[in-house]
Amino acid sequence: MKHLPCVLIVEDEPAIAELISVNLRHSGFRPVWAMDGITAQAEINAVLPDVILLDWMLPGESGLLLAKRWRAHPRSKAVPIIMLTARSEEFDRVAGLEAGADDYIAKPFSTKELIARIRAVLRRRSPEQDVAVVTLGQLGIDPATYRVTFDNQPIKLGPTEFKLLHYLMTHAERVHSRSQLLDKVWGDHVFIEERTVDVHVKRLREALGEPAAAMLETVRGAGYRITTQTH
Numbered sequence: 149m150k151h152l153p154c155v156l157i158v159e160d161e162p163a164i165a166e167l168i169s170v171n172l173r174h175s176g177f178r179p180v181w182a183m184d185g186i187t188a189q190a191e192i193n194a195v196l197p198d199v200i201l202l203d204w205m206l207p208g209e210s211g212l213l214l215a216k217r218w219r220a221h222p223r224s225k226a227v228p229i230i231m232l233t234a235r236s237e238e239f240d241r242v243a244g245l246e247a248g249a250d251d252y253i254a255k256p257f258s259t260k261e262l263i264a265r266i267r268a269v270l271r272r273r274s275p276e277q278d279v280a281v282v283t284l285g286q287l288g289i290d291p292a293t294y295r296v297t298f299d300n301q302p303i304k305l306g307p308t309e310f311k312l313l314h315y316l317m318t319h320a321e322r323v324h325s326r327s328q329l330l331d332k333v334w335g336d337h338v339f340i341e342e343r344t345v346d347v348h349v350k351r352l353r354e355a356l357g358e359p360a361a362a363m364l365e366t367v368r369g370a371g372y373r374i375t376t377q378t379h
């Protein structure tokens with residue numbers, strides 16, 4: 149299963165939201181629509197998006213205020229924000245960027261350009277989302293194709309197990325606490341219990357099977373690590 153980047157569209161005009169959604173879906177994104185700040189906040193609390201497209205003029209709180217708040221909040225501060233606006237004056241661009249937006253696009257815009265901007269902020273914001281193939285012993289992971297192999301045999305993983313394995317493999321031999329893994333793999337742990345990590349480690353081990361699963365060690369009282377020094 150491929151992880152589709154989630155784009156939260158905060159836009160009060162259904163026709164525009166629909167147009168953006170259709171184009172995002174065609175380009176391999178998973179759009180989520182919120183028509184105001186309150187709905188958008190609920191979406192962010194439930195699942196952290198990879199990018200937020202934020203309309204400037206909204207009923208209730210303006211896009212500018214929302215951008216400021218999300219940028220200041222630990223849960224959402226690293227999520228790239230692209231402001232959408234019908235205005236195009238230099239003043240607005242500066243105000244938007246000062247509020248913490250990563251980019252700015254004026255309506256009417258071409259959906260091609262919008263998608264190019266989304267890809268650009270994702271690249272800039274996520275240098276850690278490395279697409280290089282990582283190998284550790286006989287275990288290989290390829291983030292570009294979403295493939296995991298052991299001894300050249302394919303292994304099927306769910307998206308969370310894939311992310312967890314990728315993080316552990318790119319930070320091999322080190323011990324990671326549950327809290328650190330929640331931070332790095334889940335993005336934050338405000339709404340998730342540490343026990344969740346154990347559940348996904350168990351699933352990951354089951355998916356890997358022996359002997360690969362032996363590389364994923366539990367370090368009592370400390371956390372987990374992936375290692376080639378199995379014993």
Ligand code: CA
Nearest residue numbers: 160203205206
């Ligand atoms: Ca609007």
